[in-house]
Amino acid sequence: MAKENLVEVVNLKKYFNVGKNKVLKAVDDVSFNIKRGETLGLVGESGCGKTTCGRTILGLYDATDGHVYFDGKDVHAMGKKDKLNFKKDAQMIFQDPYASLDPRMTIGEIIGEGMDVHFNLSNKEREEKINELLHTVGLNQEHASRFPHELSGGQRQRIGIARALAVEPKFIVCDEPISALDVSIQAQIVNLLIKLQNEMGLAYLFISHDLSMVKHISDRVGVMYLGSIVELAPSANIYKKPLHPYTKALISAIPIPDPKIEDTRKRIKLEGEVPSPINPPAGCKFNKRCVYAMDKCSQITPELKELEKDHFVACHLY
Numbered sequence: 001m002a003k004e005n006l007v008e009v010v011n012l013k014k015y016f017n018v019g020k021n022k023v024l025k026a027v028d029d030v031s032f033n034i035k036r037g038e039t040l041g042l043v044g045e046s047g048c049g050k051t052t053c054g055r056t057i058l059g060l061y062d063a064t065d066g067h068v069y070f071d072g073k074d075v076h077a078m079g080k081k082d083k084l085n086f087k088k089d090a091q092m093i094f095q096d097p098y099a100s101l102d103p104r105m106t107i108g109e110i111i112g113e114g115m116d117v118h119f120n121l122s123n124k125e126r127e128e129k130i131n132e133l134l135h136t137v138g139l140n141q142e143h144a145s146r147f148p149h150e151l152s153g154g155q156r157q158r159i160g161i162a163r164a165l166a167v168e169p170k171f172i173v174c175d176e177p178i179s180a181l182d183v184s185i186q187a188q189i190v191n192l193l194i195k196l197q198n199e200m201g202l203a204y205l206f207i208s209h210d211l212s213m214v215k216h217i218s219d220r221v222g223v224m225y226l227g228s229i230v231e232l233a234p235s236a237n238i239y240k241k242p243l244h245p246y247t248k249a250l251i252s253a254i255p256i257p258d259p260k261i262e263d264t265r266k267r268i269k270l271e272g273e274v275p276s277p278i279n280p281p282a283g284c285k286f287n288k289r290c291v292y293a294m295d296k297c298s299q300i301t302p303e304l305k306e307l308e309k310d311h312f313v314a315c316h317l318y
């Protein structure tokens with residue numbers, strides 16, 4: 001494992017048995033890495049396996065096959081002590097800030113819960129740390145005695161972030177952290193995550209179906225389709241020069257703020273629905289929706305190949 005990689009995902013598979021000998025291949029042979037202090041955006045339509053991938057990386061799901069290494073240690077084969085350290089170092093911020101906070105606990109109790117497991121703090125130190133965290137995420141100490149239902153959606157997501165930060169992690173899986181929020185609040189939360197990353201050197205896996213937000217926060221972007229990565233590249237490359245037909249279609253759907261350019265924007269429309277991951281098409285899983293599909297696309301699965309430095313794509317066109 002390269003030294004600067006904090007997370008390395010190697011041929012990861014997560015399959016679910018869904019009865020009658022059927023298997024749902026939610027994550028199907030996915031490989032990528034995340035460096036210290038880096039943000040990798042993971043995008044794709046809903047149901048493409050992004051969240052399952054994030055949860056399997058965190059060990060919330062057992063892997064069907066493959067490996068996840070964190071700081072060089074295999075997440076799914078850790079002993080008790082390493083597992084406890086990993087639970088501290090790798091956190092998650094959830095999509096729905098309300099559902100992820102226990103309504104019976106005060107904000108102070110929610111933020112302090114993880115600290116009690118991992119640190120041995122006096123009551124005074126604990127209280128000071130909670131107040132400091134509230135301040136860090138743009139709230140104040142009065143919020144510590146309130147309950148989640150007394151806060152707005154944006155404030156609740158700030159609590160979700162403070163809870164993750166409370167255990168001083170190195171890595172956070174941000175699972176659609178802004179999609180349940182008003183547009184006006186979304187940029188605030190993304191900017192807060194960027195600020196915290198700069199201050200603390202955090203690495204993020206930022207999962208989203210919204211490519212415009214992913215662009216703003218990510219150093220590199222991975223595009224997922226039906227459980228597989230179809231393109232992986234530095235953020236600037238993906239947006240300026242997308243190669244995979246699926247990525248091209250997703251990017252063409254992003255509105256452009258300038259009305260003159262927006263009027264002339266050519267949108268590549270995706271035909272049909274995402275096929276079922278229980279019975280995906282043979283060959284390239286995108287072949288039923290791809291305008292460039294050739295005969296071999298329904299027979300041979302394209303491999304993820306490095307076409308330019310750090311720019312990987314899985315498509316028979318290249």
Ligand code: SF4
Pocket residue numbers: 244245246284285286287288290291292293294297302314315316317
């Ligand atoms: Fe389209 Fe074929 Fe490329 Fe798949 S492999 S994206 S079907 S051209």
